[in-house]
Each structure stands twice: as C-alpha cells, then as structure tokens.
Amino acid sequence: MSRIDATHDPALASWVDSANAAGAEFPIQNLPFGRFRRAGSVEPLRIGVAIGDQVLDLREAREHGPWSEDIAELLLPLAQGDLNAFMARGKPARVALRAALSQALRDGSNAQSALTVCLVAQADAVMSTPCSVGDFTDFYTGIHHATAVGKLFRPDQPLMPNYKWLPIGYHGRSSSLRASGHGFVRPLGQTKSDAPEPQFGPSKRLDYELEVGALIAEGNPLGEPIAMAQAEDRWFGLVLLNDWSARDIQAWEYQPLGPFLAKNFATTLSPWVVTAEALAPFRAPFVRPAGDPQPLPYLDSAANRECGGIDITLEVWLQTQAMREQQQPAVRLMQSNFRDAYWTVAQLVAHHSSNGCNLQPGDLLGSGTQSGAAEGQGGSLLELTKGGKQPIALANGETRTFLEDGDTVILRGFCERAGQRRIGFGDCAATLLPAVTHPLSPVGS
Amino acid sequence: MSRIDATHDPALASWVDSANAAGAEFPIQNLPFGRFRRAGSVEPLRIGVAIGDQVLDLREAREHGPWSEDIAELLLPLAQGDLNAFMARGKPARVALRAALSQALRDGSNAQSALTVCLVAQADAVMSTPCSVGDFTDFYTGIHHATAVGKLFRPDQPLMPNYKWLPIGYHGRSSSLRASGHGFVRPLGQTKSDAPEPQFGPSKRLDYELEVGALIAEGNPLGEPIAMAQAEDRWFGLVLLNDWSARDIQAWEYQPLGPFLAKNFATTLSPWVVTAEALAPFRAPFVRPAGDPQPLPYLDSAANRECGGIDITLEVWLQTQAMREQQQPAVRLMQSNFRDAYWTVAQLVAHHSSNGCNLQPGDLLGSGTQSGAAEGQGGSLLELTKGGKQPIALANGETRTFLEDGDTVILRGFCERAGQRRIGFGDCAATLLPAVTHPLSPVGS
Numbered sequence: 001m002s003r004i005d006a007t008h009d010p011a012l013a014s015w016v017d018s019a020n021a022a023g024a025e026f027p028i029q030n031l032p033f034g035r036f037r038r039a040g041s042v043e044p045l046r047i048g049v050a051i052g053d054q055v056l057d058l059r060e061a062r063e064h065g066p067w068s069e070d071i072a073e074l075l076l077p078l079a080q081g082d083l084n085a086f087m088a089r090g091k092p093a094r095v096a097l098r099a100a101l102s103q104a105l106r107d108g109s110n111a112q113s114a115l116t117v118c119l120v121a122q123a124d125a126v127m128s129t130p131c132s133v134g135d136f137t138d139f140y141t142g143i144h145h146a147t148a149v150g151k152l153f154r155p156d157q158p159l160m161p162n163y164k165w166l167p168i169g170y171h172g173r174s175s176s177l178r179a180s181g182h183g184f185v186r187p188l189g190q191t192k193s194d195a196p197e198p199q200f201g202p203s204k205r206l207d208y209e210l211e212v213g214a215l216i217a218e219g220n221p222l223g224e225p226i227a228m229a230q231a232e233d234r235w236f237g238l239v240l241l242n243d244w245s246a247r248d249i250q251a252w253e254y255q256p257l258g259p260f261l262a263k264n265f266a267t268t269l270s271p272w273v274v275t276a277e278a279l280a281p282f283r284a285p286f287v288r289p290a291g292d293p294q295p296l297p298y299l300d301s302a303a304n305r306e307c308g309g310i311d312i313t314l315e316v317w318l319q320t321q322a323m324r325e326q327q328q329p330a331v332r333l334m335q336s337n338f339r340d341a342y343w344t345v346a347q348l349v350a351h352h353s354s355n356g357c358n359l360q361p362g363d364l365l366g367s368g369t370q371s372g373a374a375e376g377q378g379g380s381l382l383e384l385t386k387g388g389k390q391p392i393a394l395a396n397g398e399t400r401t402f403l404e405d406g407d408t409v410i411l412r413g414f415c416e417r418a419g420q421r422r423i424g425f426g427d428c429a430a431t432l433l434p435a436v437t438h439p440l441s442p443v444g445s
Numbered sequence: 446m447s448r449i450d451a452t453h454d455p456a457l458a459s460w461v462d463s464a465n466a467a468g469a470e471f472p473i474q475n476l477p478f479g480r481f482r483r484a485g486s487v488e489p490l491r492i493g494v495a496i497g498d499q500v501l502d503l504r505e506a507r508e509h510g511p512w513s514e515d516i517a518e519l520l521l522p523l524a525q526g527d528l529n530a531f532m533a534r535g536k537p538a539r540v541a542l543r544a545a546l547s548q549a550l551r552d553g554s555n556a557q558s559a560l561t562v563c564l565v566a567q568a569d570a571v572m573s574t575p576c577s578v579g580d581f582t583d584f585y586t587g588i589h590h591a592t593a594v595g596k597l598f599r600p601d602q603p604l605m606p607n608y609k610w611l612p613i614g615y616h617g618r619s620s621s622l623r624a625s626g627h628g629f630v631r632p633l634g635q636t637k638s639d640a641p642e643p644q645f646g647p648s649k650r651l652d653y654e655l656e657v658g659a660l661i662a663e664g665n666p667l668g669e670p671i672a673m674a675q676a677e678d679r680w681f682g683l684v685l686l687n688d689w690s691a692r693d694i695q696a697w698e699y700q701p702l703g704p705f706l707a708k709n710f711a712t713t714l715s716p717w718v719v720t721a722e723a724l725a726p727f728r729a730p731f732v733r734p735a736g737d738p739q740p741l742p743y744l745d746s747a748a749n750r751e752c753g754g755i756d757i758t759l760e761v762w763l764q765t766q767a768m769r770e771q772q773q774p775a776v777r778l779m780q781s782n783f784r785d786a787y788w789t790v791a792q793l794v795a796h797h798s799s800n801g802c803n804l805q806p807g808d809l810l811g812s813g814t815q816s817g818a819a820e821g822q823g824g825s826l827l828e829l830t831k832g833g834k835q836p837i838a839l840a841n842g843e844t845r846t847f848l849e850d851g852d853t854v855i856l857r858g859f860c861e862r863a864g865q866r867r868i869g870f871g872d873c874a875a876t877l878l879p880a881v882t883h884p885l886s887p888v889g890s
Contacts, residue, residue, distance in 0.1 A: 258703025
C-alpha cells in the first residue's frame with residue numbers, strides 16, 4: 001500500500017498559483033499524468049502532469065529542468081510520449097518521480113524559472129486518453145447497481161449466486177475508448193419489441209454508466225498469476241469512465257454471451273490518471289457486510305482488509321442542449337462513493353490474473369457502475385428511472401428517461417478528507433450526437 | 446467478392462519444388478502471410494510468404510527481387526515487419542502484390558536466382574501470430590455447436606430467440622493470443638460443485654474449440670458503419686483459432702456477463718493468414734434453411750447470398766503424451782466445414798460495425814466453434830462427450846472426457862475442389878502443460 005510521505009503534506013504549496021486555490025482539482029499533492037497536444041498542433045502526443053490550471057510538458061521539462069541523472073532517466077519515456085513504458089517501470093519509478101516533481105513544483109523551488117516555460121495552459125491543451133490501452137476489461141463491482149438492475153429482470157434473485165464469491169467481469173472494446181470531450185453518435189442496432197420480428201434503427205434507450213477505471217502498471221507474464229500481496233502495487237492509477245450503454249440493443253443481444261454492440265460504440269475516459277500515490281491519504285477499510293462470505297484466500301490479504309477501499313466521491317452531471325442554449329449550467333443527477341465497491345482494485349488484479357491471463361502496462365480495468373445504496377443514487381438512468389418507467393425531472397422543467405441528442409453527460413470524482421488537500425479527477429464529459437443514416441447495401445451489390 | 450484471375454490457375458507451378466507436391470499446403474496458388482524470425486535469432490519479426498516448405502523472407506525479397514516501383518512500395522511495410530500497415534492498404538494492394546509474387550515464384554520466372562537466397566526453410570523459422578491484434582471479438586456462428594451446447598443447459602430451448610436474427614458475439618482477450626506451438630499452463634480458477642462454497646484450483650474440465658478467425662484489412666472510423674456492399678472487401682484473410690475453454694470455470698462465472706477467465710488464459714492462432722484472394726475458388730452460396738428468417742437488410746446482399754460462404758474442411762486432431770512417448774501419430778477426432786457457419790464473414794464485419802464500432806487493421810473476428818450437424822462432428826470435447834458424461838475412446842486405448850496434461854490439440858483446415866490446387870492453413874497446435882501453483886498471498890501481507 002502506498003505510504004504517506006512528504007509529497008502528501010497538505011501544507012505544501014506550488015509556485016503555480018492556481019494549484020493553491022481552495023478546491024483546486026490539481027494541487028501539488030495530486031500530480032496526475034495525461035497525454036496532450038497543443039491546440040492546433042498535429043505533432044505526436046506529449047505527456048504532461050496537471051498542476052492547477054496548467055500542464056507541465058514533460059518533454060520540455062526533461063530538457064530544461066534541473067534533474068538528477070536518475071530522474072532524467074525516468075523522464076526519458078515520458079519525454080518520448082510513451083506513458084505505457086513509464087507505467088511498466090512500476091511503483092518505485094512512480095514514487096521517485098513524484099518526489100522529484102513535488103520538489104520542483106513547490107513554492108521556493110530553484111526549478112521555477114526553468115520550468116515556467118514548460119507550462120501549457122490546460123485551456124490550450126487538447127487531451128487524449130492517458131495511455132495506449134491494449135485490453136479493456138469491465139467488472140461489475142457496484143453491488144447496488146447489480147442489485148437494482150438484477151431486480152428489473154429477476155425480482156426474486158437480483159444477484160446471481162456467484163456475485164459475492166468472485167468479481168464478475170467481461171472483456172470490453174479498446175478501439176472505441178475516447179478521451180473526455182469527444183462526442184459520439186447515437187448507435188444503430190437491432191432491437192426487439194413485442195412485434196414478432198426485430199427492428200434495426202437508432203437506439204431509443206441510450207444510457208450512461210458511472211465507473212472508475214484502473215490502469216495497470218507492471219504486467220505479468222502469461223501463465224503467472226499475480227498474488228494479492230503484489231496486486232496492490234500493480235495498478236498505476238485511476239480514471240473516470242463512462243460506459244455508454246444502449247439498453248434496447250443490450251436486452252436483445254446479450255444472451256448468452258454478454259453485452260457487445262450495446263457497449264462498444266464508445267467509452268469515455270477522463271484524460272488525467274490520478275496515481276495510486278496521490279490516493280494514498282484516502283484509503284478505506286474493505287469490509288464485508290455481516291453474513292456475506294469472506295473472500296477466498298487468493299482474493300484476500302490483511303492489507304486489503306485494512307485499506308483496500310478508496311474514498312472517492314463520484315458524481316453524474318447532465319447538461320441538455322436546452323440548458324446549453326439558455327446558458328444554464330449542468331445539473332447534478334446523483335452522488336456515490338467508490339468506497340462502496342464490492343471488490344477492491346487489488347482483488348480485480350489478482351482475480352483477472354489468477355488463471356494466468358497476462359495483464360500489460362496500460363490495460364484498463366473498469367469498476368462497473370458505482371451506484372449508492374439509497375434511492376436516487378443510481379449510477380445510470382436505467383436505475384434512476386426504474387427501467388425507463390419513471391422519468392426524472394430536471395431543474396429547467398425538462399424530463400429524461402434515457403438520453404436525448406445533444407445531452408452532455410459529465411462524470412466528476414474527487415477525494416476530500418479533513419486535513420487533506422482535495423484531489424480531483426477532472427471532468428469526464430461527452431455529448432451524444434444524432435444517429436447517422438446506415439449505409440444499407442444497395443440491392444444487387 | 447474476389448475474382449478468379451491468373452494467380453488461381455491450377456496448372457501454375459513454382460520453381461520452389463516442394464510447392465508442387467500433391468497435397469502441399471502452400472502451393473503457388475496460396476501465398477499466405479506470416480511473421481517469423483530465424484530459429485535462434487532475437488531480431489525483430491519479419492514478414493514472410495509460405496511457398497511449399499519454405500518461407501519467402503519479404504525483407505530480403507524486397508532488396509533482391511526485380512520489382513516494379515509500385516510493388517517495391519507495397520513491399521515497404523512488409524519489409525519493415527509491419528503486416529498491419531499492409532493490411533490497412535486494403536484489397537487492391539493485396540491483389541497487386543499477389544499477382545507480382547505469383548509471377549516471381551512461378552516456374553521459369555527470371556526472379557528465381559535473385560529470390561532463391563531469400564528463402565528460409567519453414568523448419569528453421571519460428572512463427573509468431575500473423576499480425577498485431579488490437580481487438581479480438583469472438584462470434585458464435587456455429588449453429589450446430591450453439592444448439593448442442595444449448596441443449597445441455599436448456600433442453601427445451603437450446604437456441605436463444607436472437608440467434609437466427611443477429612450474429613451473437615462478445616469481446617475476447619488480445620494479450621493472451623499466441624501462435625501455434627506455444628504451450629500453455631492449465632488455468633486455475635473458481636469452480637462450484639454441489640458443495641455450498643466454491644473452490645479455487647486447477648480447472649478439471651479443460652476443452653478446445655475449433656474456430657476460424659478473420660483478420661480485418663481496412664478499418665472504419667468510429668461512428669461510420671461498414672455496409673454489406675463493402676464488408677466482403679474489409680477482411681484480409683483467415684486463420685485457424687483454438688479458443689481454449691475451461692468449462693468448470695465458465696459454468697460458475699459466466700452469468701450474467703458472459704465468459705471471462707474461462708477463455709482468456711490462452712487462445713492459439715495458426716501462423717499463416719490465408720488471404721481472401723487465395724480462398725476465391727472455394728466460395729459457396731449462403732443459404733438459409735427453409736423456415737429460418739432471412740437476414741435483415743443491413744446483413745443482406747445478393748453477393749453474400751450468392752457466394753458469402755467459404756468451403757473449408759476443418760479438423761481436430763489429438764496427440765496425447767502417451768502417443769508421443771510411443772511415437773504414435775495424432776488421431777483425428779472430428780471433421781466439419783466452415784461452409785455451415787450460420788453467418789458469413791461479411792455479415793460479421795457489417796454487424797460488428799453497424800453501431801459505429803471502429804474495426805482496425807489486424808483486428809480478429811473469431812467464428813465460434815464450427816461443429817457439423819452429425820453425431821461425432823462436435824468441435825469441442827463438451828459436445829463429443831455430451832457434457833463430459835460419455836468419454837470418447839482413442840485408438841491407443843486411452844479415453845478422454847476433457848483434456849489431460851501433455852495433450853497436444855492440432856486444428857487443421859484446407860480447401861479442396863475438383864480441378865483446384867489444395868489450399869492449406871498449416872497446423873494450429875498447442876500442448877496443455879500442468880497447472881502452476883498459485884502464489885497465494887502470505888497472511889499479514
């Protein structure tokens with residue numbers, strides 16, 4: 001588990017003033033990594049670290065900063081734009097670079113003059129996904145979500161018998177992962193109503209899912225599982241993840257092999273990966289409710305029980321096209337906490353590799369929808385509207401059962417604790433665009 | 446649809462003698478692509494074309510051969526070891542290079558002396574997967590398999606209502622794809638017997654699945670579906686694929702999101718990708734059985750009905766450790782034909798992208814298990830042994846319900862038609878190694 005060190009000192013301030021503002025997402029205690037290019041540029045993606053409302057360009061920083069030889073070597077793959085290669089270096093590299101960046105960016109650092117020219121305003125940066133994702137796995141750790149959705153289909157047995165014994169997961173699609181800010185078109189697909197034949201056309205039940213994504217640091221060779229004792233150190237950091245879902249396509253296609261076209265048309269990631277180290281002050285006990293089975297030994301460790309959880313407030317916000325046109329801000333639809341996940345990130349890593357499956361640096365593990373226990377804490381519209389039966393009312397008089405064209409959904413996440421600086425994730429936002437016409441094959445082609 | 450041209454002439458012979466042998470897998474009419482390095486070498490992978498028992502090294506061939514400027518340009522990514530970049534060039538590039546290679550390798554070619562030094566014996570080449578696979582999707586087009594497996598779980602309704610309306614598919618794992626020849630360890634996992642609690646340990650019901658895999662050529666931008674009229678030209682070629690499956694892990698984990706750890710510990714590919722052009726003489730009508738629904742318009746075209754199918758004989762062979770020790774050859778367990786798939790490759794491409802999901806060059810689409818209609822034509826042990834209840838007898842007196850350590854499973858595939866040269870796929874083989882001990886987390890870690 002990551003230790004608290006000098007980089008976590010809540011009294012630390014940065015010479016980048018905006019990082020010191022109350023409630024800033026990216027204070028010097030955070031230092032998340034992202035990939036960007038300057039607006040209007042077509043050059044290869046660069047790696048940056050967010051600080052206040054700025055990005056420290058690590059390519060420029062490596063050239064201009066006063067780094068030790070060791071740190072300059074760690075910065076090399078980052079200066080080359082390859083976050084995956086840095087991820088593969090594992091936790092010691094991450095901890096060492098964090099200490100050096102914290103030193104260089106803090107008030108009074110002698111690096112200030114050299115690094116000031118390496119800053120890019122976030123407003124001038126176009127962000128990409130934080131790394132190259134080889135394989136994307138989506139889990140189902142939100143027990144309140146699984147229960148609520150299960151009730152819609154199986155009132156008597158909302159949770160499958162396996163749910164409390166193993167982290168349910170399935171493979172997602174990597175090619176359609178996009179960073180916050182990329183709109184996507186409403187998908188077409190087959191759906192089935194009460195009519196005898198299915199139909200093909202735009203999805204009418206388009207939904208979001210509020211998730212957290214973990215990115216893998218060091219991988220494992222094929223055939224060599226990662227034990228719980230190592231699993232905690234094998235994830236690099238977390239992002240927010242919107243697992244857009246077409247409920248009508250899903251209902252028709254998912255038996256017996258699971259969701260496919262209902263999910264793989266787009267998945268949105270927040271652009272900044274908040275490292276395991278930045279999250280260290282916000283760890284929480286992993287406690288199973290009384291009466292629930294304890295994890296089998298390969299999914300259990302004392303450290304995991306002690307602080308396998310992570311206390312992250314999660315929120316979904318919605319700005320409809322009407323709100324945008326009337327210059328009204330987004331409205332918050334719900335709030336939950338990642339602490340309530342039924343399985344910890346370390347357990348996901350250990351389970352995923354328990355059969356010998358090889359995880360690789362940059363691989364993405366989604367948490368599944370993180371709903372809270374209470375009414376109104378659903379992490380998807382499917383839950384908030386009781387399967388589309390009870391529209392929710394928005395502040396401006398509009399209602400929603402599922403998403404409408406022009407809707408922008410924004411996921412937000414942050415860590416807050418008394419005596420700690422707030423650690424933010426940045427927005428994970430995307431706008432639903434109207435469906436395109438399908439290029440049907442001409443007759444006789 | 447690929448046209449028959451001079452490269453398909455069954456009378457064509459090569460100056461590489463072994464290509465002309467009766468029943469050779471790789472005659473001059475085939476010309477499949479693969480990635481290899483010379484045995485003992487650690488240099489980057491090279492691209493080669495199989496001809497008889499040799500590999501034409503395309504890096505050497507580009508340097509030494511008498512190519513036109515156009516062909517030399519097409520050979521550039523191949524000389525650099527990047528089959529994906531060549532795949533992205535699409536069908537015109539494939540057709541042009543095939544014509545040039547056919548000219549250069551045929552009897553009497555003036556390229557013989559220059560290219561002879563570019564040959565590597567296949568016995569001296571270590572093969573890799575044919576390309577880099579970004580995303581792997583596995584479909585379920587074998588209706589006889591789906592019916593047989595469905596019967597084990599749902600005697601009354603073996604096929605789900607959606608089966609005949611859309612190609613069922615799910616996402617697989619790319620990181621654990623390996624080329625023929627790579628052994629893999631028996632996976633550990635959670636299984637559930639009649640005991641109240643699940644267990645963790647080596648799978649006891651390990652199985653193979655006989656599949657065909659299609660590799661994507663040109664991709665499509667996110668949000669832009671590929672119509673049936675274009676879909677046939679968007680796949681590069683086919684490989685054999687063994688979708689190893691741990692049935693006991695699968696039975697416990699797969700509800701409600703589909704197979705996960707039961708599949709992702711290993712998937713084996715044949716090393717040579719047989720191009721769509723090489724398969725052109727073996728196309729077959731795509732005919733729906735009387736009474737079955739016709740495909741919806743987005744999955745239909747006249748060309749697909751006319752010749753969307755592909756006539757490929759598929760076989761599973763088994764060599765147990767005892768057979769190997771007694772120097773007995775592998776025995777054939779079954780035979781089926783890819784022509785019987787319920788959906789064509791073009792339909793898989795069109796369906797997969799119908800929601801806007803972006804396919805990328807080198808992406809892999811598995812066909813699902815290709816079983817025949819008759820008893821004894823099951824493409825997995827699950828089918829041949831009726832769910833593990835009726836062991837099959839092997840020629841040497843051994844029996845099998847599921848695989849045992851040391852078993853080598855070999856998939857074979859070939860096209861044969863009167864008046865045509867045989868087109869082979871090469872072996873897709875791998876050996877099951879004993880389970881490793883799981884590194885359980887020490888108490889108190």
